[in-house]
Amino acid sequence: MKKYSKIIFIALLFLCVQVSNAGPYQNAAEKLGYTELAATFSAEKVARLLNTKIDQLSNNALAEAQAQAVLLVLGAPLAEPELSRFIANYKKTDYAYVGNIGEASLYQRINTLWQTAEHQPRSPFAISLRNLIKLGVANGYNIATSPWPQFDPERQLVYGHNDIHHAQQLLALMASEGITARVGFSLKTSAYMHRDGWGPVPTNAVPLGDNRFLIEAQEYNLHFEFPSSADKQRFMALINRYSKQYEGQRGPLIYGAWWQPFYRSFAPADGFNEVSQVRISNAGETAVVIVTPDKADTLKKDIAKLKQDWTIVSVNVWVNPAFYRYLGGGFQ
Numbered sequence: 001m002k003k004y005s006k007i008i009f010i011a012l013l014f015l016c017v018q019v020s021n022a023g024p025y026q027n028a029a030e031k032l033g034y035t036e037l038a039a040t041f042s043a044e045k046v047a048r049l050l051n052t053k054i055d056q057l058s059n060n061a062l063a064e065a066q067a068q069a070v071l072l073v074l075g076a077p078l079a080e081p082e083l084s085r086f087i088a089n090y091k092k093t094d095y096a097y098v099g100n101i102g103e104a105s106l107y108q109r110i111n112t113l114w115q116t117a118e119h120q121p122r123s124p125f126a127i128s129l130r131n132l133i134k135l136g137v138a139n140g141y142n143i144a145t146s147p148w149p150q151f152d153p154e155r156q157l158v159y160g161h162n163d164i165h166h167a168q169q170l171l172a173l174m175a176s177e178g179i180t181a182r183v184g185f186s187l188k189t190s191a192y193m194h195r196d197g198w199g200p201v202p203t204n205a206v207p208l209g210d211n212r213f214l215i216e217a218q219e220y221n222l223h224f225e226f227p228s229s230a231d232k233q234r235f236m237a238l239i240n241r242y243s244k245q246y247e248g249q250r251g252p253l254i255y256g257a258w259w260q261p262f263y264r265s266f267a268p269a270d271g272f273n274e275v276s277q278v279r280i281s282n283a284g285e286t287a288v289v290i291v292t293p294d295k296a297d298t299l300k301k302d303i304a305k306l307k308q309d310w311t312i313v314s315v316n317v318w319v320n321p322a323f324y325r326y327l328g329g330g331f332q
Contacts, residue, residue, distance in 0.1 A: 025067035025078075031087050032074065038066040049073065075182070082152050089150040096149035096184045096223065102175045107168040110185050110222075114164040119218055120145045120189050125282045131306060132289060133193060134208045137299045139327055140192030141280075141289045142219070149184030151225040153266040157232055160188070160263070162219040166243075166256030170222070173242055173254055179234055184223030191216045195326075197259070232269045236320060239263070244322060260326040264290075265318040272318035275327065278303075281311040290319065292327050 022030075029038050043062060047054045049069040057065050071078060076086045098113070099106040120143075132138045142160070161167060171183065194201055194213040205213040226232065243257045265272055276296035280287045280303065291299050296314055303312060319327075 023064035023067070024083075025064050025071055028076070028083055028087060029067040029070050032071075032076070032090055034070045034074070035067075038063070038070045041066045041069050045069065077152060082154065085150075085152070092150065094150045094184075096147050096186050097151075098183055098185050101171060101179060101181050101183060106171060106183060110167055110171075110183075111164055113185050114167075114220060117146075117187050117218070120187075122189070122216065123285060125285050126189065126191070126287070128306065128308065129280070129287055129289075130191065130206065130208070130214060132299070132302060133191065133214055134212075135302050137295060137302050138289045138291050140190060141287045142188045142190040143285055143287050144186060144188050144221075146187040148186050148221075149182075149223050149225070151182065151184060151223055155226045155229050155231075157224045157226070157235060157263050157265055159222045159224065159261070160190070160219055161222070161256065161258070161261075162190070162217050163256040164220070166254065167220065167222055169254040169256075170243060173238065174235075177234075177238055179226075179231065179238065181224040181226045181231070184221075184225070186221045186223065188219050188221060189216065190219045195259075229267065229269065232265055233271060235263075236271055239320070260322045261320060262323045262326075263320050264323075267318070269318055271321070273321055273324035274316055275319050275324065277315050277317045279313045279315070281313070282308070290317070290327065292324070 026035075026038070029035055041049075043054050043057050046052075046057060046062070046065045046069045049072055050065060052065075068078065071083075076090075077083050098109050126143060129141055133140060159170075174181070192215055194205060194215050201213045202215060205215055208214050224235065226235070239261050242252070243254050244261050245253065245257050245259045264277075268274070274293065275290050276293050276299075278289045278291065278296065278299055280289065289299060293316075300312060300314070303310065
């Protein structure tokens, strides 16, 4: 009996050693539920997916390389802490993720999401926020009315607009320029000051006095998760060339190009300007007000004057230069 017990103990010890030898990619594949798939990947397939040579895949390293190849197929980031976040969110349904740049059905899918969206009435919370704009502390705010995609903030840009035809043309433009990204779509309500040079004041604008008018509109965000954070500069160059109006401009632009395109990064990026994003939360609603850093304290004081039971959180984000100029009062 002792002999068999010793054999069982040695077998269990061997299994433990085997488990402990599993690399981080094998552990990740196991947590995601793709261990069996990884085992089916031949050395030839692994070498092709990892863009390496077969003779560089030793028997000891093959299992880890198989798991790494599976992660690439799944679109999982390979570095921490992004990989852990991907694993944590993988089992969750991401309703805001709609597809990838270059998919022919993407244009119609986002159009359907926009056309079937229900108009969100102005809540008492949203109406009370008008005072922030009336006081001249902030140029606008927006309130998300649908979930955001579960994207990596280091590689994500959020691009706001109000016309779905513009979104379709922008996605096709990106595909034509070879820019790849995962795409998410979310809805929001926005409020902002109408600027001279934008044309006639809309009939549904809210008068604020002194010939100032507040525009309130249902809009959307396009969320882009690029393969690399460096792709943010490629995106900015594309917008500046084909989707931003300039005074005296003669070159062609895509439909619905704005004087101040609005997109933001949640990590520092070359060419972007740092601003303060103030999140004001109340009863399940959160408004986002973006101001230049020198106005953040004033904004918080004006919020305090309203004597509301709101939760205020301020974080740094980085916006495109045209929107940064807009925050300072410029129209282009």
